[in-house]
Amino acid sequence: MPRGDKSAYTDKQKRKAEHIEDSYEKRGISHEEAERRAWASVNKDDGGGKKSGSGRGKEKGHPAAHEGGRKGGRASANRPAAERSASAKKAAATRKRHEEQRAHH
Numbered sequence: 001m002p003r004g005d006k007s008a009y010t011d012k013q014k015r016k017a018e019h020i021e022d023s024y025e026k027r028g029i030s031h032e033e034a035e036r037r038a039w040a041s042v043n044k045d046d047g048g049g050k051k052s053g054s055g056r057g058k059e060k061g062h063p064a065a066h067e068g069g070r071k072g073g074r075a076s077a078n079r080p081a082a083e084r085s086a087s088a089k090k091a092a093a094t095r096k097r098h099e100e101q102r103a104h105h
């Protein structure tokens with residue numbers, strides 16, 4: 001089977017890759033790069049395509065999909081309250097500034 005042949009993937013994996021690809025494209029990534037990243041994510045999540053053999057079907061969960069929230073939460077939890085507060089104030093000011101810029105256009 002040549003590289004790039006997706007026949008060894010389940011329909012569910014193909015759908016999953018399609019959704020991931022769409023979301024990358026929405027964020028302005030080229031079609032080719034989005035597709036490449038999407039399949040990489042499916043492989044990371046599910047450990048590659050479907051493989052034959054009784055009892056090979058394992059519950060997969062969505063490991064890659066959960067990573068982001070955990071990382072973000074851990075990062076901010078380690079920072080002192082004053083720093084978090086300063087960061088929030090800065091973000092609010094930026095949002096306000098951007099909103100004013102949008103109103104003028």
